Amino acid sequence: MSPFWITIAILALAALGYLLGRSRSVRLAGGDTRALHSRPTYHGWHVALFTALPALVLLALARLLQAPGWLAPAALALGVAGLAVALSRTAPQFRARNVVEQVVRGILIVCSLIAIATTVAIVLSLVFESLRFFRMYPWQDFFFGTEWTPSFGGGSELGMLPLLWGTLYISLIALLVAVPVGLYAAIYMSEYATPRVRSVVKPAIEVLAGIPTIVYGLFALVTVGPLLRDWIAQPLGLGSSGSSVMTAGLVMGMMLIPFVSSLSDDIINAVPQSLRDGSLAMGSTHSETIRQVVLPAALPGIVGAVLLAASRAIGETMIVVLGAGAMARISPNPFEAMTTITVKIVGQLTGDNDFASPETLVAFALGLTLFVMTLGLNVLALYIVRKYREQYE
Amino acid sequence: MDDVRMVERVVDTDARDIKFQCKDVQVFYGEKHAIKDVSVDLLDKTVTAFIGPSGCGKSTFLRCLNRMNDTIGIARVQGRMLLDGEDIYDRRVDPVQLRARVGMVFQKPNPFPKSIYDNVAYGPRIHGLARNRAELDEIVEKALRGAALWNEVKDRLGETGTGLSGGQQQRLCIARAVATAPEVLLMDEPCSALDPIATAQVEELIDELRATFSVVIVTHSMQQAARVSQKTAFFHLGNLVEYGDTDDIFTRPRDPRTESYISGRIG
Amino acid sequence: MTDVTSQPPRPVDPPAAPARRSLLIEDPRTRRRNAAERRFRAYGVVAIALAMGALVFLLFTIFRDGTSAFFQTYARIPIAIEAQVVDPAGNRDPAEMQKVLTMGYGKLLDNSLAAYVEANGIEIEGLDDRDLSSFFSAQARADLRNAVLANPELVGTVIEAPVMTSSRIDGMFKGRVSRESAAIDAKTSVAQYDLAMAMQERGDLQTRFNWDFVTSTDSSDNRPEAAGLGVAILGSFYMMLIVLVLSLPIGVAASIYLEEFAPKNRLTDLIEVNISNLAAVPSIVFGILGLAVFINFAGLPRSAPIVGGLVLTLMTLPTIIISTRAALKAVPPSIRDAALGVGASRMQTMFHHVLPLAMPGILTGTIIGLAQALGETAPLLLIGMVAFVTTYPSAPPEGFLDPASALPVQVFNWTQRADPAFFERASGAIIVLLVFLLAMNLLAITLRRKFERRW
CATH class of the missing domain: 1.10.3720.10 (MetI-like)
Incomplete structure (x- = not known):
């Protein structure tokens, strides 16, 4: 029997247990359910939970640890045993509701721990494989090397700096696009726009946020890249590649506009109206009020929003895979193809991998670097934003 | 409280010039008729109190005097409001210029999240009142002295204004309003968020401000109106019921509604 | 700012109390400030216009480039299922016929196209066998083979079914391939272009809605026209x-x-x-x-x-x-x-x-x-x-x-x-x-x- 059908069988057994538990409690109470401590439904659930839970946990463990095949039928047996024990415990004075609620509470706790488990799993998988990598390749050369020439035949140079340069350069351009546009759009929407304009423009900008990054990637590859190459880079003699830092940066900036604007919008709206009134009542114009009172008051929140956007930019993958190119180099010319950390993670981990070679394992070290960078930015940004919110609550 | 101030403070209000002349003012909030046919002359160098039960329109009327109602999209004002003979709702009037001459202090102290100095210097800076730093320093000091705050904050002008106590914050807001050298100062329940001691300080300040400005104060406290004002206007359901010398209003009200309010039967 | 406190206020000229001007006249400073206000507002409008413009441009290019994927050009010519090619044993046994690979069916299509050209008296300079054999999609051969294997009755008959053309022929009707680009493209030729145009004039080439794009599987590098989702x-x-x-x-x-x-x-x-x-x-x-x-x-x-x-x-x-x-x-x-x-x-x-x-x-x-x-x-x-x-x-x-x-x-x-x-x-x-x-x-x-x- 496949695990799937065993699961189905256990669930069916649990359903049966529910019915048995319920009817047994009614029978024990002599038909008068008022004599029961808990409603019959709870007796039913009690039996069902004791049937299904231990059996399913065993089944999952067996699957995860690839234990021998006999464990699967054993899970079914455990289910039957659970059913029998729970049924035998059923009695009019048995506190089925309390037991069921305790178990449900336990399940709720386990579910909320999944978030932590995910983080732990991320850290462990990155750290372990990175350690294996650093045993094969010196960490100084990885963090401070300026050459990236992996070759599966051996003798690779795996210096991270060219990738870091590309990542930061593209992110910088993206932020230079997204922050002014997003911020001014947010200011206009929260301070000037009439409710009607707002009701049209706000959802439209949010559409930008709902578009998957692969769409932006294709847009960079097919439209923006050739456009920049034919109209700017080639006429100015700056390069002849459609994939470039500028292409990826511009498109990524476009993607980040709604991100910056909706966060800033929230933050600007959180500035108390009394400050605006105070400024307007002194005879300042609307824009003076915004620039000299609202924005300074909102500054911490906006800084937080920009940091979150920066973290997004650094971790963005598809736009750079399709728009930036795969050339690892350090160059100031934004119309040249360069590459990023995320591009190389994809590059080293797609296709057939040999998990014993540094050329594959380097992807985990890159992933760890990326994770630490973005985590740092996120923690800082969330801290700033939270402090900011508290200020006006 | 300082009852000395309450007695023998009668001034000859008849000799004062008219600062604000309001005729047949109507205010609508969308469909709601918030102010009905109000005509009143506000005097220069005088404290005028607007009293009345909540929702009677006294704050609405106050906000019309420096066109703060413009910031609420649905508010509509009809009638004439003349400041020194010029209609402030004339199409040619820029509210920015008007508000430089008619300052306002709000119910809750709302210092900007800037330093004390920058809070006070804000108005003079945007209106270009100082030619250099020295002049600006002087304006700031004068305003803070005028708001009876100088001695408390002179050693920490660089600290943020939000760090002051509630009463100090409100006096900072008054200093901020005074710094632009307005002619009229509107105060919307300036003491309602303050404790009794801070209230007394602000009330004393208002009495001093009278020497320089025309002050209009909205208050829900009749005692406060009696303490600080020379003229009182009683509003009820959007109507101006009675307007006259404060002493007359509180001792010899002419309208039965005023009397009911004064004696605490409505409100 | 602390220096304010260190020096006593000097008896400077009291700051000139601004002369009271009429409210009805906009003073120069207010005019400048209002201009700054309008500029600031304009930045906001520009920012929103940029964001909206980018969104519209993105969607426009995607739809401009992608709509044609839902259409496909098919030829409708008589196809002779020659028995000696697809069923050399002659016993109509599908198991035996499995041995004929798709290559063989390609020959059927090529022959049918050649016969069509001749029958319709189409004369095109430089039209060679390669042009004919690359006219149809490689997928068309496989489809024909599957159809014949599923229904051996077809052997020996002449059927008239829509045949999928190659991506280049398809591109000629979607503006992707022009006569000029055909001349320098290794995968097509001017002669092929002329043939396609001649067939379209006769109504034998049709571009129609292509459900296969949504339903069929991915396909290899040399037959993009058959790739589906x-x-x-x-x-x-x-x-x-x-x-x-x-x-x-x-x-x-x-x-x-x-x-x-x-x-x-x-x-x-x-x-x-x-x-x-x-x-x-x-x-x-x-x-x-x-x-x-x-x-x-x-x-x-x-x-x-x-x-x-x-x-x-x-x-x-x-x-x-x-x-x-x-x-x-x-x-x-x-x-x-x-x-x-x-x-x-x-x-x-x-x-x-x-x-x-x-x-x-x-x-x-x-x-x-x-x-x-x-x-x-x-x-x-x-x-x-x-x-x-x-x-x-x-x-x-x-x-x-x-x-x-x-x-x-x-x-x-x-x-x-x-x-x-x-x-x-x-x-x-x-x-x-x-x-x-x-x-x-x-x-x-x-x-x-x-x-x-x-x-």
Whole structure:
């Protein structure tokens, strides 16, 4: 029997247990359910939970640890045993509701721990494989090397700096696009726009946020890249590649506009109206009020929003895979193809991998670097934003 | 409280010039008729109190005097409001210029999240009142002295204004309003968020401000109106019921509604 | 500013009290300030126009490039199923006929086309055998073979069925291939171009709506005209199913605990910080997690929807938890008090009263989370979803373990192919993806509108 059908069988057994538990409690109470401590439904659930839970946990463990095949039928047996024990415990004075609620509470706790488990799993998988990598390749050369020439035949140079340069350069351009546009759009929407304009423009900008990054990637590859190459880079003699830092940066900036604007919008709206009134009542114009009172008051929140956007930019993958190119180099010319950390993670981990070679394992070290960078930015940004919110609550 | 101030403070209000002349003012909030046919002359160098039960329109009327109602999209004002003979709702009037001459202090102290100095210097800076730093320093000091705050904050002008106590914050807001050298100062329940001691300080300040400005104060406290004002206007359901010398209003009200309010039967 | 205090106020000229000017005249300073005000406002308008313009331009190019993927050019000429080619043994036995490979059927098509050219008296200079043999898609041969094997009766007859043309012929009717570009293209020729035009004049070439693009499987590098989204759509659907089934209950359970039962302690704080951070972890990191844990450690197969579904579940959970908690928070405490007041336990209050009231908000958040997951590409690349798959996965649950693709990954896959005809397909696939996303978002908006409650 496949695990799937065993699961189905256990669930069916649990359903049966529910019915048995319920009817047994009614029978024990002599038909008068008022004599029961808990409603019959709870007796039913009690039996069902004791049937299904231990059996399913065993089944999952067996699957995860690839234990021998006999464990699967054993899970079914455990289910039957659970059913029998729970049924035998059923009695009019048995506190089925309390037991069921305790178990449900336990399940709720386990579910909320999944978030932590995910983080732990991320850290462990990155750290372990990175350690294996650093045993094969010196960490100084990885963090401070300026050459990236992996070759599966051996003798690779795996210096991270060219990738870091590309990542930061593209992110910088993206932020230079997204922050002014997003911020001014947010200011206009929260301070000037009439409710009607707002009701049209706000959802439209949010559409930008709902578009998957692969769409932006294709847009960079097919439209923006050739456009920049034919109209700017080639006429100015700056390069002849459609994939470039500028292409990826511009498109990524476009993607980040709604991100910056909706966060800033929230933050600007959180500035108390009394400050605006105070400024307007002194005879300042609307824009003076915004620039000299609202924005300074909102500054911490906006800084937080920009940091979150920066973290997004650094971790963005598809736009750079399709728009930036795969050339690892350090160059100031934004119309040249360069590459990023995320591009190389994809590059080293797609296709057939040999998990014993540094050329594959380097992807985990890159992933760890990326994770630490973005985590740092996120923690800082969330801290700033939270402090900011508290200020006006 | 300082009852000395309450007695023998009668001034000859008849000799004062008219600062604000309001005729047949109507205010609508969308469909709601918030102010009905109000005509009143506000005097220069005088404290005028607007009293009345909540929702009677006294704050609405106050906000019309420096066109703060413009910031609420649905508010509509009809009638004439003349400041020194010029209609402030004339199409040619820029509210920015008007508000430089008619300052306002709000119910809750709302210092900007800037330093004390920058809070006070804000108005003079945007209106270009100082030619250099020295002049600006002087304006700031004068305003803070005028708001009876100088001695408390002179050693920490660089600290943020939000760090002051509630009463100090409100006096900072008054200093901020005074710094632009307005002619009229509107105060919307300036003491309602303050404790009794801070209230007394602000009330004393208002009495001093009278020497320089025309002050209009909205208050829900009749005692406060009696303490600080020379003229009182009683509003009820959007109507101006009675307007006259404060002493007359509180001792010899002419309208039965005023009397009911004064004696605490409505409100 | 502190220097103010160090020096006593000097008796400078009292700052010139600004001369009172009429309110009716705008003074120069106010005029300048109002001009600055208008400029500032204009920046805002420009910013919004830029954002809107970018959105419109993006959508415009996608639809301009992608719409043609839904159309395909077919030829309608008589095709003679010559018995000596497809059934050399002559016994109409499908098992025997299996031995004739698709190459043989290519010959049938070439011969039929040559016969057609001759019969219609089309004379084109330089038209050679290569032009004829590359006129039809390689897929057309396979289709013809399948049709004949399925129905041996056809052998020896002349049938008239639509035959898929090659991507170059197709491109001639979509503006992608011109007579000039045909001259320098190794895969077509001017003669082929002229032939196609002549056939179109006679009404024997037709460009019509192409359902196969949505339903058929991916195809190899040299037949872009036959590539379809069937496997990708099915793969995405399987993954969304897994994400829905896992992330909704887990997300709701976690939210209920955190919002209603969790004590205020370090652990709860840690979980909360964790969730907000997880929501901002780059998606590619989740891909690494999937590769390391689900494939390398747990031994699940690569390219399988189950792995993709699990990875996307972990990515979607924070979104669902955040929106579910907001929905639970929006239920007023009075409801809880009322239920607790009649003696319900906290658990009963939660499941009988609060949760049903919060359900519309929860579902809206879930749909939006699913929409995000549907468009996610990067993590799927790392778990092998980018593989070239030409067979449909079987029905669930076994199908969850079969290799499949996913919509956004299919787009990426096609951008990596050499033939430019695949770009049209990539844009077309994006249109399909956007249609799905639009549908999901509309559903979310409808739900919100219909059940929105103001307390």
